[in-house]
Amino acid sequence: MKIAVCVKQIPEGSSRIDPESKRLDRSGEGALNPFDANAVEEALRLRDAAGESEVVLVSMGPARAQDALRKALAMGADSAVLVSDEAAAGADLVATSYALSKALEREGADLILFGQQAGDSDGAVLWAAVADRLRLPVVSQAAGVTHENGKVTVKRQTEFGYDVIEAPLPAVVAVSDAINEPRYPSLKGIMGAKSKPQATVSLGDLGVEPERAGEQGSRTEVYALGDPPARGESKKIEDDGSAAQVILDFLAEKRLV
């Protein structure tokens, strides 16, 4: 079985939006989107259970995003493909899902996994757009995934409890961040990652037309950045043994107790 995991590099630490371009500032250090680590972990688990399987990482981002991919390779993924192209900058859901689906088409994976959301943009919808472009079944919010006889069975959490949904492969599944505890890369994994195949492809390589890429291929725009609505006064204390009393006094003052 071939499993593709879609992963993203996000800015390390606290992020900022560039006031000029109104895009996320990606100039600093990068990290693997933590939600994607759950998808990588689930892929490794499914690969090892199935035997004779491989895990390929598929990503879009600046050339430096190879560093984040190396972290996922160190966890145990087998290879990585990065779609990197200046023309892809500023892509929204429409443009990103198109380019990513072109990259995934080339991989011909049996199972395509996503993490629950992007830690930078809070986007939590890409899988459904990619699945529609690839004309494949999709299941999201997976709290459990099993694979048997050419199909996946997914335990999905919704607002109403847990559903059980079955889909024939190839299929797209987005996993929740509660599905597993991602492993830390071992020293051997980190050393081994350096010799694993990491390809970089351009939009041209994938046959993505310029008018369907980046800002040009996007259908949404950002007008302005503003401050959040002001909150009431808030206070933060360290417990020195008196915190319970402080809370009680606070609740009493607010007439909540």
Next chain:
Amino acid sequence: MSTLVFLEHHGDELLKGSLGVVTKAATVAGGDIAGVVLGSDVRALAEGAGNFGAAKVYVADDPQLEAPLSQPRVDVLAQLIGDQGIDTVLFANSVLAADVAAGLAARLDAGLNWDLVDLTQENGKLVGKRPALQDSVYVDVGWTSEPRLALFRSGSFDPSETGGSAQIEDVEVVLEEFSTAARMVDQAHEESEGPSIEDAPVIVAGGRGLGGPENFTLVEQLAKALGGAVGATRAVVDAGWYPYATQVGQTGKTVSPKLYIACGISGAIQHKVGMQSSGVIVAINKDANAPIFEFADLGVVGDVHEVVPRLTELVKQRKGG
């Protein structure tokens, strides 16, 4: 403008979130607002949307739409939007609605702005408001083409009754083969046991920071002393520490009690959207950098295993004395 609201239902009720979006649409877009209900045996529910401001409700009533799966709904909506020349489609966020909206965005090459908390019209242009970067920045966003798709954060708008009624129009259901490939084997049933936390005036909630399921007794005792209910985060529910019916957050309940005490909860965005409209938020967490401190009215950096039982005792003393 021709605005359509995706009306989601569960059992025989339209969801409050969807109806809130209808109410919002009627004030922003003006003119005739249409809704669409997709499911099996849903005609009776569809009529109810008229009372919240929908002038027309399209009904796609088909056994193939019984399970809450996104892809068949994308097929029906794509057809409807094209046939009726609809330029704006609004969704209240849910697991189902998010997947429908994104599938539709790809199918129609239509712009989707998500996690919006407001929508306004400025100089004839629709502008959405989206909190970003842990809600530290509010971004004004828009669309460069039609149809425009918007997904609103849970609980952004309250429905209000207008006393109106809607004209019902049937919609044809033609599905793509790949859209019916995923199959519902067992659909979630609302858990009936346990008290409902949505109406509780006080909620004491526990997260992974409690360390183990046995420590939920600390949370239960504090909740009891305050006359409140117990809530939980997704992580502990998925881990089986506490029942699903108590889960607060994006895929759980949206609550707004007078007092919310978060014990050992980091305050990830999925949890936050379910409780941020609480009157007063108190957070106890040993990690001083936990995001919950960004929006708690009172934050205590400390050990829940010490602070919570001590607080329970103090509350009991005060009430007893």
